[in-house]
Amino acid sequence: MSDLRLTGCQPQPLAHYLKALAVLRIVSEQFDAEVAGYWQDDCLHLRTRKTRTEIEAFFLEHFAPSPIISPWNGGSGFYEKDRKEAVEALADSKAARFAPYRLALRAAIRLLKDLGSPQQVDKKTKDELLERCRNRLPDETLSWLDAAFVLTEDGSKYPPLLGSGGNDGRFEFSNNHMHRLVELFDPQTGSARTATAALLSQALFDEPSHSLAKIPAGQFLPGNAGGPNSSAGFDSSALLNPWDFVLSLEGALTFASAGVKRLGSAASAGLSYPFAVRSSPSGFGSAADWRESDSARSRGELWLPLWTRPTGYAELAKVFSEGRARVGARPANDAIDFAVAVASLGVDRGLSEFQRYGFEERNGLSYFATPLTRITTGASARAQLLAAPALDSWLSGFRRRLSGKNTPASIRRAGRRLERSVIALCQRDSSQQLLDCFRTLGQCQTALGRAQSWAEDARIEPLQLTDERWLEHLPSSSELRIAVALASSYLRLGSRDTGRRMPLRTHLHQVEVRGRSVRWTADDPRNVVWSEASGLVANLNRLAARRNLLEKRHGGLLETTSSCSLEDVSAFLDDRTDDHLLEQLIHSCALLSSAALRKPPNSKAQTSGLPVEAGGFFSLLVLCAQGRTPAFLATRVSEQEIALEPAIHRLASAGNGSAAADRALRRLRGSSLAPLLRRLHVEPGLAERTAAATLIPLSPASLRLIAEDLLRIDTDN
């Protein structure tokens, strides 16, 4: 066995990818049943007993082209006004290699004759003609038919690759195919023409050929071949080689579509197509955008698999049918599911990468598809987070409601962002992309919180993320660690046993958290202190004030399951954190269930203390806010607890740092603690920020460090 490297068959442009599929299929079906193909160094390799010379000789002497015919198209060579020379030449051919073509053409001619040889294709009867073709034409033709159209209960539908049934209005594929064949071979004898061998070497092995000039340029181009995509697809020299056209059309036969419907549903059947994903149509303004509309031009994408293990064609064709999914109805809903599903198929089947192509649907010749990035399928663990059952069912419910007439625009926008983000995650599996998804999930919940009554009517429960792997996969940062610490803090109202927990999210929107369940509630709306209009610092301070109030009124205690390092708090105090990101992450982390918060993200070891400028002031405030009855203080220094004095925080958050510091100093002394500080001058802005920072839970060790520093006591003995 030798491995042949087909340098002319590369993943880009699309025509060359299709050519690769064609070569593998044709060699396997007609020449060497044992042949296997794989991708390496961006070109197709064939593992075969045959030599390059033998393969080339086969294509020149024996290759029997698939009968690609479209008797339903005007211009297909079957109608009065059409160019018919190629059809006639092939239908009359005696050559063995054109036998399948001849049989198919004759069957089609007979079929049209039975219909009284119509002069043109009647729009009204086109579907019936398509049905007749699929019913009657020989088996060899079916691959082409299934690649060109699907008949469903709702009439014919056209898959993305081949325009409207092998026709883009100006350009008829099958008739062109036959013309190219006649250019390559003498239809009577079937023997190759003089230039054909050189052209073949160019098509398969990318070897320069001088024969191209003999063929007039332009006839391969669909009418006027200009337009934005033309340069990105075929380059002009490739277009001139008839082999490229013939083989790329042969390659398109691998993309057989099918009619599908969900089991047991009475909904109409849809068109299912391999590896095609349609992004949401642009606009997104109205519900109508979500519905299928044949006239709507929407962006489609094909994700074409690249595989590295030598694979026979039959198996490959089966993987293409495994890769089918519905295109059309509810496109955006399915896009995420599709992306996740196709990534998992890739892993299961060892498809190492997918080459993405984007194209405008209904733009005729989709060969002019734009190559986009590659997707590597290896690690899809992150995307799988979004496919976890609990989240998946919430997402599908949420996305289903997006199309409703009364759906608030803010929710649609958030939903749209989420979809884009998830698809991007499937395309680029990175922790940054996962972070983006995580943020957009928070935005979705925020949007829902603002439209609570709509959400309740639509039966959308508040979102909760229960998967413990979220924090494992997100990129660690000060912002994330702070947000996690904040999210894991909660106010326990009342006694320890019977008390009610009020975690952070009960202050973001009107929900109640009981055990594992999170529900919308009509309880005291004043608990929701977070407002989009205010900044992060103001929001945190309002939160602190509310908690202080609740604690004073009902008794209780602020508790937390995880905490932050002094280093991260310093970063916040120093304005080195991104407040916008932090605020979003607070919203997202609030979605995490207590179980999911259990494994906080890694943080660097404690290396340095607090920044000088804010240090003393922060220490004062935090001891008064968080330092209540810390065990080390209670046993070593003071028998009294540091009673909560809301006024301290109130003054600080109002920008009055000095007054707050005074009150805090008095408070500490009242608890028999003797801070080394006397008076402090604090800028109003810093005072507010410092007040906000006291909300960030610190570990007992950090608190001890602060206490030692501030009180100059040695708490260790």
Add this chain to the structure above:
Amino acid sequence: MSYPNFFETLTGNAPFPYQERLASEPWPELLDVPTGLGKTAAIVGAWLWKRLHDDNAPRRLAYCLPMRVLVEQTAEVARELCARSERYFEHGAVPSVHVLMGGDVDEAWEGAPDASAILVGTQDMLISRALNRGYGMSRFKWPVHFGLLHNDCLWALDETQLMGVAVETSAQLEGLRRRLGTLKPAKTVWMSATLAAGQLETVDHPIPDSGRQRLTLSDSDRTNEVVRSRLSARKTIARLEGARLTGHDKTDAEQVFDSVLDLHNERGGLTLVVANTVARAQALFDRLAHETDRISLVHSRFRPVDRLAAEQSLFETGDRIVVATQAIEAGVDISARTLITDLAPWPSLVQRFGRLNRYGEREGLIRWIDADLEKKNSKSSLPYDTADLETARHLLRDLQDAGPGSLAQIPYSPPAVVRPVLRRRDLLDLFDTSSDLLGEDLDVSRWVRDERDTDVQFYWRSFEGSEPPSGIERPQRTELCRVSIGAANGFLNRLRSSKKKPGGVKTAFRWNALEGAYEPVRREQPARPGELLLLPVESGGYDPERGWHGQPKSVRVPEIQTQQIVSRESYAWEPQTAGAWLSLEEHLRDVVRETVSLTEALGLVPEHSEALRRAAQWHDVGKAHDQFQRRLLEPVADRPNLQPPSTEELWAKSSHRRQAPGLRRYFRHELASALAWLEHADENDIAADLASLVAFLIAGHHGKVRLSIRSVPDEDRPSGKERLFARGVWHGDRLPECELPEDGKVGPFTMDLSVMQLGRGSWLSRMLELRDSAQIGPFRLGLLEATLRAADWRGSASPGTAASATERS
């Protein structure tokens, strides 16, 4: 014993000559005999006879019909004939009769590939099963029904003129069976007097050079007295004078009601009035009901329970009038004395004429009502095409008798209809039962039935408050009334804006399974075809006597007392967990035993018997996997009384159904079994094609792992990024040594999942080779799959025979 005697024992009548020929000659392709001449008895009788006298006669008779009502009648006949043939069959071998129709699917036959059985079903049920996408059943058993319906099976399609595309599909399946080959013969008989010739002539089922084998009435039939009297039954026909349909229901009722009464009073017996639309039938019924109370109304917009009550009067005796729609055209076996019908398309008329003087008992009389077709935009032709009515009118013009003999002379050929044809490529695609990436399945409905079901089904319930409580019982078939989608949404719109009796709930409700609650049907999300919608009883729209009329808030609709019927356990043959601890070794022995007995009974060739036997030995080897053993043992770790009898053995079944937490989700032992077998086959140089076949049978024995091995989206995955996994089996997992009944000690094994990836020797490529091989192919695979699964079910149902019990003691 001669066939005439046999037939007479079964039916009480001597057979007609054609019935006798059917039993003595090979099955024809076409049985072309007019209705009323005992086709059902002919087929069932001949099949029973052949089962008794010909070892190669197909074990199963799949009797396929277009409508439920025909299924019920045919099953009744078949049951009676089987019961009367009991004494001819060996003990217990008398064929059983099973009904397959929507809402009532008998699956008891699926576990007995060796038994004689008659399956009477609708085309929806039987054809969908033949396409490996059986309606109304577990998807994991599709291949079982597929295998049994394509092997050892005689298909009889009756009333084919009403079947539409199912005829083309059955023709293709017949042709494809010949092309692709079956293990046991299968054959199709199409029965119809008026089958459009072209329908059978499909791409893979061309007319053979010798022509189609057709069995029709011979001269000796025609001279038979009974046949002659039926064929020459007189049915005088004429236009009803003085009436012309206008399309206004009340006017039209007014036009004809006194003629109906006159004819009825004059002739007595059953007078059948067939109207083209439900509304017209209702109007006429209302008008006639003023004059007589021996009258009932039959159409398709009834709840089944009410329709049954209405249809009762058809079978009563004495003078009565039944007003009906085309719902009565086919099916119900009645014989009216007088028929008054609207002008209708010719095939419909022929069906209607058949409801009259069926047995030639006395002269029948037909009056047809002309329609005003000339007026533009007239509704008088609805729901038909004006052109079809004009054709019919033309044919009726000079007709004086509409008996079977006269109708046969009418030159009428139905217009050719282009219907989707199932191609070889489609069938091969359908052999794989996995759904596509988004969980959707290949759509087979277009090959099963012509018309798309665009009806909504309503049911009426009473409840307190503004929404039905979620605990309210789900609807049953008997209380569902079909309404066309347009009529349903029109009704809901009127209901919403109705001012009569203000207040109350003004909409219908749909069940939202995801939310587990009922939600109102709103204007912006109207009813969709196929939905089942709950209406409050106060919303009206229906009347048990008249059926659906669409008037909102008319009168309270009486609720039907539903009884909670215990649905037929669809997994009846798949015993979940046996009642006692059963060791793996014993279970394998049980299944090998049942497999041997089945392959012998079926007379399979040695290579297939060998493959099945091997598969039986290995099918549950994957249960030795730690994940499976833990599943059985961990839940009882702290329960001494539930412990297994020994700690040394590997177990196949446990005595409990307790859950073991923390194990891999979606674990499939049969995948582990198949991988172990492949390792064994590789080490022991077992021929590749045998190895593949056995692997396919092992993996497929629950219908969940077949042509492709795929992971499940949310299954637990190994931590190593590159480590392959699928269905709870991880690459590199180990299986301990096992003791097999015949192969002895095998293993230990290491699971090699690289076969799930593309490449030479991959699972997918091996399975495709089987499917595409001329020696195997989809139909043979189907029967082999069904056989192993039947053996497994049987082995599980009767663990430890006498033989193995003695061994143990």
